Amino acid sequence: MQKIEAVIQPSKLDAVKDALVEIGAEGMTITEARGHGRQKGHTEFYRGREYSVDLLPKVKLELVVKDELLDKAITAITTAARTGTIGDGKIFISKIDDAIRIRNDERGEFAL
Amino acid sequence: MSTIEMTGSGLREKYQQRMLEIRRAFDAGASGVATIAARSRALDEFVTALWTEEVRRDRRLATGITLVAVGGYGRAQLFPYSDVDLLFLLDGRLAEKDAKDAIRRVNQEMWDSGIRISPSTRRLAECERFDEENAEFAVALMDHRLITGDATIYRRLAGQVVPKLLQREQKPLMARLTELTRVRHAKYGDTLFHLEPNIKDCPGGLRDIHVCDWMTMLRGSQPDTRPGTNRNAAEDSDFRQAVEFLWLVRCFLHFRHERDDNSLDWQAQDVAAAAGIGMAGDAPPHADAAYWMRFYFRHARRIERRVTQILGEAPLDKPRLKLLGIRRERRIEPPWRGFRLERGRVMLDSPAVNEGVPSYDPAQDPDTVLDIFETMARMGCTLGEEAERRLLHALPILSAHLEEGPALWQHLQRILTGPHAGDTLRTMHVLGVLELLIPEFHGIDALVIRDAYHRYTVDEHTFVLIDTLHQLEHVQTGPLSEWAAQFARLLRELPHPGLLYLSALMHDTGKGRSTGDHAQESMRMAQGVLQRLELDSYESDLVTSLVENHLEMSAALRRDIFDRQTVRAFAEKVQTPEALRMLTLFTYADINAVHPDALTPWKAENLWRLYIATSNYLDRNVDEDRVGAQEESELVHRVAAQLPGQRSQVAEYLDGFPERYVLTRTPEQIRANFQMANRFAESVVQLDFRYAPAVSELTLVTPDRPLLFANMTGALAAWGMNIVTADAFSNRHGIVVDSFRFTDSFRTLEMNASEHEAFVKSVHDVMTGSLPVEKLLSGRRRGRRKIPKVVVESRVEFDDAASTHSTLLEVVAQDTTGLLHALSLTLARQGCNIEVALVDTEGEMAIDVFYLTRNGAKLDQQEERTLRAALLQAIEENAR
Numbered sequence: 003m004q005k006i007e008a009v010i011q012p013s014k015l016d017a018v019k020d021a022l023v024e025i026g027a028e029g030m031t032i033t034e035a036r037g038h039g040r041q042k043g044h045t046e047f048y049r050g051r052e053y054s055v056d057l058l059p060k061v062k063l064e065l066v067v068k069d070e071l072l073d074k075a076i077t078a079i080t081t082a083a084r085t086g087t088i089g090d091g092k093i094f095i096s097k098i099d100d101a102i103r104i105r106n107d108e109r110g111e112f113a114l
Numbered sequence: 115m116s117t118i119e120m121t122g123s124g125l126r127e128k129y130q131q132r133m134l135e136i137r138r139a140f141d142a143g144a145s146g147v148a149t150i151a152a153r154s155r156a157l158d159e160f161v162t163a164l165w166t167e168e169v170r171r172d173r174r175l176a177t178g179i180t181l182v183a184v185g186g187y188g189r190a191q192l193f194p195y196s197d198v199d200l201l202f203l204l205d206g207r208l209a210e211k212d213a214k215d216a217i218r219r220v221n222q223e224m225w226d227s228g229i230r231i232s233p234s235t236r237r238l239a240e241c242e243r244f245d246e247e248n249a250e251f252a253v254a255l256m257d258h259r260l261i262t263g264d265a266t267i268y269r270r271l272a273g274q275v276v277p278k279l280l281q282r283e284q285k286p287l288m289a290r291l292t293e294l295t296r297v298r299h300a301k302y303g304d305t306l307f308h309l310e311p312n313i314k315d316c317p318g319g320l321r322d323i324h325v326c327d328w329m330t331m332l333r334g335s336q337p338d339t340r341p342g343t344n345r346n347a348a349e350d351s352d353f354r355q356a357v358e359f360l361w362l363v364r365c366f367l368h369f370r371h372e373r374d375d376n377s378l379d380w381q382a383q384d385v386a387a388a389a390g391i392g393m394a395g396d397a398p399p400h401a402d403a404a405y406w407m408r409f410y411f412r413h414a415r416r417i418e419r420r421v422t423q424i425l426g427e428a429p430l431d432k433p434r435l436k437l438l439g440i441r442r443e444r445r446i447e448p449p450w451r452g453f454r455l456e457r458g459r460v461m462l463d464s465p466a467v468n469e470g471v472p473s474y475d476p477a478q479d480p481d482t483v484l485d486i487f488e489t490m491a492r493m494g495c496t497l498g499e500e501a502e503r504r505l506l507h508a509l510p511i512l513s514a515h516l517e518e519g520p521a522l523w524q525h526l527q528r529i530l531t532g533p534h535a536g537d538t539l540r541t542m543h544v545l546g547v548l549e550l551l552i553p554e555f556h557g558i559d560a561l562v563i564r565d566a567y568h569r570y571t572v573d574e575h576t577f578v579l580i581d582t583l584h585q586l587e588h589v590q591t592g593p594l595s596e597w598a599a600q601f602a603r604l605l606r607e608l609p610h611p612g613l614l615y616l617s618a619l620m621h622d623t624g625k626g627r628s629t630g631d632h633a634q635e636s637m638r639m640a641q642g643v644l645q646r647l648e649l650d651s652y653e654s655d656l657v658t659s660l661v662e663n664h665l666e667m668s669a670a671l672r673r674d675i676f677d678r679q680t681v682r683a684f685a686e687k688v689q690t691p692e693a694l695r696m697l698t699l700f701t702y703a704d705i706n707a708v709h710p711d712a713l714t715p716w717k718a719e720n721l722w723r724l725y726i727a728t729s730n731y732l733d734r735n736v737d738e739d740r741v742g743a744q745e746e747s748e749l750v751h752r753v754a755a756q757l758p759g760q761r762s763q764v765a766e767y768l769d770g771f772p773e774r775y776v777l778t779r780t781p782e783q784i785r786a787n788f789q790m791a792n793r794f795a796e797s798v799v800q801l802d803f804r805y806a807p808a809v810s811e812l813t814l815v816t817p818d819r820p821l822l823f824a825n826m827t828g829a830l831a832a833w834g835m836n837i838v839t840a841d842a843f844s845n846r847h848g849i850v851v852d853s854f855r856f857t858d859s860f861r862t863l864e865m866n867a868s869e870h871e872a873f874v875k876s877v878h879d880v881m882t883g884s885l886p887v888e889k890l891l892s893g894r895r896r897g898r899r900k901i902p903k904v905v906v907e908s909r910v911e912f913d914d915a916a917s918t919h920s921t922l923l924e925v926v927a928q929d930t931t932g933l934l935h936a937l938s939l940t941l942a943r944q945g946c947n948i949e950v951a952l953v954d955t956e957g958e959m960a961i962d963v964f965y966l967t968r969n970g971a972k973l974d975q976q977e978e979r980t981l982r983a984a985l986l987q988a989i990e991e992n993a994r
Contacts, residue, residue, distance in 0.1 A: 012720070013674040034716035047911065047924075048726035058676070059720050 003098040003111060004072045006079070008063045009037065010091040014083040015061050021078035022065070029114065030065040038089075060091065066098050068111050125163050126227040132156040136194070137369060146361030153192040157229070158183075161200065162262040164223055168216040175216055178208030180263030182271065185232075188257030191361070194368035195375075198224070199254060202235040205267045210235065230374070238267060241275050244283045249290040252279060256328055284332050291332075292425050295325050303710065306414045307570045310383075313363055314376040318414030320360050322421040329424045353420055356413035359392045363410070366391050383407060404564040411560040411571050419544050423499055426459065452476030453486055459498040460486050462505075477501075477508035480516045484525040487542055491532025497541055505545055513550050523647035526551060530615035536581035539619075543573060552619070554639040557626015569709045572622050579618050582703035597718035601702050604695050604725075607956060613653055614696045616643075617660040618703070637662040652780035660696050663687055667701040667724065671717070675724045684724070685731045690777045694732065698725040732774075734916035736950050737965040739773040750776075756785040767791060770846025772950055778841070790815040791849050799881040803874050805863055809838055811855050812874075816881065818848040823951060824942045826852055827935035828887035829880040833873055834859040836931045840953035852951075859931055891935075902928055906959045908989045910982045914972060920949050920965040921973040923981075927989045929960040936992035937962060940984050944977075945969070 010018055015032065022030065036057035045054040067075050076093060084090055103113040136144075136152045144152075161181060169175045185199035186192060202217050204210060217235060224231045234251075244252055255276055260268040280287070299317045302308065306318035314320045366386060367376055378386075380403070386392075387406035453462050453476060465475035476482040483505065489495065497505070505512075516522070529538055542548040549556045558572040570578055586602040589595070608614060620643060624635025640661045644654040670684040688694045702721055706713040741750065750768060753776070754761045767788050768776065776784065790800035790813075800815040814826055823842055830837060835856040842852040862869055879885035906928040913922040925937060934953060941948060941964065950965040968977060 011674060013672060016672065034714055036716070046723070046726055046730065048730060053723070053726060055676075055723065059716060 003066055004069060005066045005096045005098050006075055007094040008079050009060050010083040012059050012061050017082040018079055021082040025074045025078050027065055027067050027071060027075050030063055033062045035060045035062045066114060125160060129156060129160040129227055140365055146365045147358055149365045150191045150193055150361060154190040157192060157198060158261055164220045165262045174212055177264050179204050179213050180267040181261040182268060183259040183261050185254045185257055188259045193364050195373050197230045197232050199232050203267055205238045242279060256331055288332050291325055291328055306418050307574055310377055310379045312377050313360055318418035322417050323357055325421050326424050352416055356416040359413045362392045404562040407562040408560045426496055427499055452482035455495055458495045460495055460501050461498045462501040477504040478511040480512055483512060487538050488528045491529045491535045491538040494534040509546055518646040519648050527612035531612050533584050535584060536577045540577050552643055554623045558623055567709060572625050575707045576622055578707035579703045582706045593715050594718060600722055601699060605699055608695060613656050617657045621661050621664045633662055633665055667697050670724055671720055675720060681727045681731050685728045691732055694728055733963055734922055736772045736774045737917040737920050741768045741771050741773055752781045753784045756781045772843050775843040787815050787851050799878055801874055801878055805870055807864060809855050809857055814852045816850055818844050818850045821942045823948050824938035825880050825887045827938050828891055829877045830856060831932035831935045832890040837934050838955045842948055842951035902958050904958045908986055910985050912978045917965055920967045923964045923966055925962045927960050929955050929958050930993055932992050933960055936988040940988040944981050944984060
């Protein structure tokens with residue numbers, strides 16, 4: 003099992019979600035986030051006040067998939083979230099030792 | 115095996131057989147009333163038989179002890195798997211130890227028969243005592259019924275002990291019940307709207323019905339829901355129906371879960387809908403769960419309303435009144451207006467009687483009734499029970515007397531903008547008054563959106579939205595407080611907040627019709643309302659476009675809000691700054707009204723960013739987006755329609771004006787400006803003055819020339835007029851339209867009506883050049899400068915990219931009288947021509963935007979530097 007954490011543009015969330023459901027990865031956790039990588043924020047003036055955006059709005063998506071689904075999931079995310087500009091986001095992958103379904107104690111891939 | 119055990123198991127079988135019969139009868143369509151009464155009877159028989167066996171075994175038990183049903187069992191309302199509260203009551207003639215074994219055996223046998231029994235053993239004297247810590251026992255004692263045993267003890271309990279206890283402890287018991295109810299409601303978030311409600315404990319649940327009954331009993335009246343009582347069938351039939359519906363649903367849930375589980379989960383909702391539980395003849399062939407839940411919410415709402423009202427009627431001691439924020443109403447009301455306020459509740463005056471015949475009933479007078487709701491919205495008072503009953507009764511007559519049009523809009527506007535509008539609208543909705551005023555609202559009554567995200571029914575969502583907007587007026591705590599303060603500033607800037615609230619009220623009415631596009635449908639319904647209320651075309655357009663576009667900002671938030679294309683597309687939809695402010699506030703409240711956790715600081719921040727980006731876009735494109743000579747737009751059509759036969763002249767007049775000029779004025783205003791421009795032969799200075807006590811307006815139409823704006827602002831400053839907002843536009847032919855909205859610092863115009871003419875004449879003379887503005891200013895009365903509450907730092911910013919042919923200048927400074935004159939005079943002295951001016955004020959801050967040219971071109975860097983220094987100096991000098 004692999005855990006995918008993807009930080010993407012909020013405007014791409016619907017597309018990414020649809021793409022993941024399409025390949026059969028249905029369960030995911032979505033968190034509203036702020037952040038920046040090499041893409042820095044910018045400043046807007048409104049009525050004499052400066053509104054600087056140091057941390058840009060992002061959404062973080064987390065899901066755990068079976069090993070054989072990993073490549074498909076990555077392709078689904080990158081294809082749907084890519085605009086080709088700075089700020090499209092990043093994907094992090096890590097190995098998962100076990101999973102447990104709280105309702106009935108199912109373990110491993112059965113719990114996904 | 116002893117005799118008693120054999121008899122016991124025989125009785126058990128008999129009881130279990132009876133329970134099976136009750137279940138079969140329920141499945142065959144028996145009502146909730148019948149089911150709970152039948153189980154009570156079955157229990158009565160079982161308990162009686164068990165005790166009879168005990169007495170036969172030990173004759174000492176024939177006297178000195180009695181078996182009393184209390185709690186739900188005492189009410190003879192036993193749900194299929196409810197606990198059974200049984201009281202073994204002794205009077206001292208029989209020692210408790212002598213009854214102990216018998217009591218244990220009866221309890222054991224009941225337990226073994228699958229009955230969850232909650233037994234208690236008490237001496238009669240113990241029942242007289244009230245224990246604050248265990249008020250629940252006293253409450254349970256209120257519902258008592260003799261099952262079997264020594265009837266003389268029961269007679270003493272029912273005839274003396276309980277009445278005395280209730281009389282003596284009336285106040286603490288009422289206070290305790292109120293407190294318990296409040297805590298229970300708070301546990302459920304103080305709302306009856308839950309996706310999977312617990313129909314016993316949620317607000318509007320069965321426990322609230324009991325509270326109604328107990329409070330009524332404590333006040334010495336007959337409760338509503340006991341079998342056999344029917345206090346006032348006509349008035350209470352809705353409440354009664356709601357009670358019976360909940361009884362039925364609880365029976366259904368108990369049988370379904372086979373235990374005392376009262377949660378109406380999604381699966382249970384599906385099954386209940388499919389079976390048409392409680393819908394009798396009302397069920398359409400394929401009623402889904404959302405449709406069925408609509409029935410549930412309607413009934414729960416009636417119960418919640420009754421319990422809130424009954425708790426509100428309870429006599430409260432002084433500290434408690436203070437706690438609830440109810441103070442003595444100031445007696446400043448006119449002596450007679452058909453109602454009065456007592457302890458935070460509205461009481462209707464008695465109908466006037468003329469020679470023994472009722473001649474006038476305030477409940478039937480629309481003005482009085484609407485005045486009541488205005489008072490409620492303003493002060494947060496509630497409707498007294500009797501007033502509510504009379505209003506309900508008078509509804510048909512009220513409906514016949516109601517007149518639509520501007521007067522109704524004035525009433526409705528005052529209700530909507532009152533700080534307690536949400537609760538007032540809820541009351542109006544429950545009573546049917548809201549539907550009387552706006553029948554379009556009926557379609558969304560208790561309408562359920564069944565998904566995991568929407569918490570409230572559509573009508574409640576609308577009220578929560580309105581609550582959210584009003585709450586912006588208060589300082590908030592929590593993670594959203596900072597954002598709430600930002601949005602609150604926008605709310606205070608709205609010139610017509612009533613229009614935002616009216617849009618909010620109408621925005622989801624289209625959901626009542628299943629056409630697919632509810633925003634369009636709501637807009638059509640809003641148009642009907644606007645016509646009936648006779649709002650002018652400018653106000654109507656704002657409302658209809660807000661209702662139609664109410665999802666647009668949420669949609670834009672799902673796109674990249676930092677992308678200029680997103681901002682541009684969105685700005686083109688909202689068109690004007692006022693519409694943008696309204697839609698921003700609306701969207702903030704709309705998100706919050708979906709679910710208590712839906713509005714996060716993250717969303718609020720994104721919403722704010724989109725707002726400022728769009729606001730800046732609108733201000734910075736004024737100079738670019740201009741009406742063309744051959745414009746075939748809707749805007750030109752609408753103005754031309756006002757001036758039949760002059761289409762080409764209208765098009766020529768509008769040619770070259772920024773679109774903003776056309777978008778921010780009504781066709782009637784543009785017609786007036788056009789006609790002023792046609793009177794240049796009489797005088798090249800055309801002024802239109804509209805006095806209003808709060809903010810007056812002066813419009814100037816004249817051919818363009820130097821110092822125009824400076825002279826106008828100078829004349830206004832000389833009269834002590836403080837400019838709140840202003841704009842200045844010109845067309846391709848050099849006709850200028852300058853509009854100023856200002857407050858009257860010295861109340862010159864307010865105190866002396868005769869001065870209106872002198873004021874307009876002196877402005878006119880300044881503009882024609884016959885009176886030098888300097889002369890007028892030298893005689894100017896200068897008020898003492900107020901010490902500002904908030905110090906605003908002066909800022910001068912240039913933007914060369916906003917327009918293709920002019921330089922954008924934004925000045926932010928402390929708002930003082932004469933500021934605009936000082937700025938415009940400096941601009942004129944520096945040789946700058948004002949192409950467009952947009953003047954705004956936010957609290958103590960003046961925000962002035964000018965599009966400038968110098969010798970027909972943009973300013974260069976050197977010119978900008980010089981101008982900046984001159985402007986900062988002018989601001990400083992003016993502030994002295």
